[in-house]
Amino acid sequence: MTSINYMLLWFGAAVSIAEIITGGLFAPLGFAKGAAAIVLGHLVGTTILVLGGIIGSQTKLPAIVTTRISFGVYGSYLFAILNIMQLIGWTAVMIVAGGRSVNQITKMLWSFDHMTLWSLVIGALIFLWIAAGKDGLKKLNSAAVVLLFALTVILSGVVFTNSELFTKQPAGEMTFGGALELSVIMPLSWLPLIADYTRFSKTTSGGAWGSWIGYFAGSCWMYLIGLGAAIVTGDSDPAGMMLAANLGLAALGIVILSTVTTTFLDAYSAGVSCTNLVPKASERKMALAMTVVGTALAIVINIEQYESFLYAIGSVFAPLFAILLTDYFLLGRQQVDTGLLVNWGAVLVWIVGVVMYYQFVNLDLVVGATVPVMIITGAIYAVFARLMAGWRTIRAAKAAG
Template identity: 55%
Template sequence: MEKMEVKLGSLSFFTLWFGAAISIAEIFSGGLIAPLGFKKGVLAILIGHFLGTFIFVLGGIIGSKEKVSAINSTEKSFGIYGKKLFGILNVLQLVGWTAVMIKSASSSLNAISVELWQFNNNIIWSAFIGVLVILWIWHGNKGIKYVNGVAVTLLLGLMLFVAYFIFKNPAELNKTVEGAMSFGAAIEISAVMPLSWLPLAADYTRQGTSVKKDAIGSFLGYFLGSSFMYIIGLGAAIVIGNSDIGTILLGVNLGVIALGVVVLSTVTTTFLDAYSAGVSFLSITNKFKEKSVAISMTIIGFGLALFFPIETYESFLYAIGSVFAPLFSIVLTDYFILKRKLEKSIKVDPVALLNWIVGVGCYYGFVKLDFVLGATVPVMIIVSTLYIVCRKIFNSRKFIIEDSNRIA
């Protein structure tokens, strides 16, 4: 995939991230919070999204200022090998998201087609979504600025209609939903969704025209869009007992229009996953073209979607948080607080790498602890503090491995 030829302004970033947020994944995630109740659930959604989106935007600012992709921004903190490691992890995350999106979309489309035409074939619907994503990738990035704006407008109108259907009887929101969900876990499930876009944010903001305006557009677009989708999923799980978008759309008698909603919302989001998989792959090796890699990742995602167990979705979200929360805590600390500037590339930085490993362990510790503010924020604060202390204690220039035979 060629580099974007069209510069993106603040409105483009708003529609880009608002469109990314209007997806099945957000609605399904909001449904997971239903056992907490509607009022507490909405509060947790807003808190989690504010914290997660703020962190996500900070990563985007680095791309705006330095004109580098998200994964390439990790090289100054972790070195060349560290960047390659996180490039691999990010590609795996993005392939996972591609599989999740195709799997959930095919399930919803299949439910709709069974109801309308008695057509039942998940594999066909999965392939249909995969082909559309590939066609979007092949067309190129101009779709981000033009087609995505139209898609977001249509989807927003339809989602407002769905929201009216779900919330027209407020008394029904007082229903009790079986299951266990703490306030801290709800915040974490909300925060980890924008966090999952953090390794992608700079891939797009590097094409921006104004650091401040692009950051504001990105924040408002994702915060408003994703919070709205989560709340729809939360309300649907409470009112109708199901957060599957296909079931919801059939419930409001949208018929064939329901198919279009699912297809548009899936393709606009999955395109971003596949595109950034191509960008991240180039941080590992530059022997392939971004477009070819993105198409290949879509095909792999399609294959995985046929076998992906959707019941492991919550664990998938936690896995993303455990890797990228401590990772970007170090990157953001280096850039905004320590302002470290290395004169030449290094192979690997053990201080940063060890702090990241500690952060991964801390993340799962906080998940088990069920902390009231979730795991992402406290772990990022702990890792950042620990990293600053380590940098003060050790002269980083003495603990950087510059090649395989000596230590600088």
């Protein structure tokens, strides 16, 4: 895959209802402060995301398999299970968000109200998207991104031409540090899967820059649309915006398409993580199974817990990748040791990082929680790595003959 392929892939992933909804949470800050939190958070978060992608493009390994560099084979099993859980959760959340928006549109247009049916339709389309395979994916994604780019232009016109955008101050509570954290967490949520795709890059730089530009541009744009819509109308649901713009039937296709182009990445990478546990399994078949599970979960999930879900992802994967990035880029450990079963020192530092994350969230610092936690976790690991060198479980060597 080329840099253009990655730019289209990650732009399409970023154009999603979830990103618009998250941007809407920043409305109490007003547009200027909210926009500053969005851009600063994405500069940091997208850069961290792409560092994980560079590891994938250089090692040609899926994201969760690369954690064996720091944590060993059994350690990677733990993170595979956690990643499968969060990706199935993302699949369900995205299907619910898309289904609600589609249902809102069909209620307004035809008085048709059936949330469960729309969740099943979106799940079925994701299933077919994955079944198309990598070649089909590139063609489908390229066509979809063109249509989604038109969506961003239309929604931007609806939101940013309103005269109240820069003057109206909505009610509610949100600190700058909290907003910054939610801007960093969104790209961070893709860290456990970006290498699943950059491992196919023609060049490391092409995969890195294409991914960075595509995701940064798309995600910032979606956040800003959600922020503007929430300030002007008090509602960041894109369905309402598109109906206000008289898009009608086109709104239906736009919401479904944006949900599918984002969610298939979650479902597919859940399947890739499954193959870390069951190496002989087919990535595509496992991804299709994960789509079915995510769709079933979407029918019963409570999307109101969405913000807490984002924080949970940050708590697990911020310290995990702080350790992996420290090992790979600072300590020079860039190969998987097949004999390493568990690096208990790395696991201990990771646990410290998880606990520390929630402490920093409660402190509500202006710099958020992810950045200081990753820096401190990486520093602890770098300082004590040699002292903990013996805290490892190594596979017993087979006897000769």
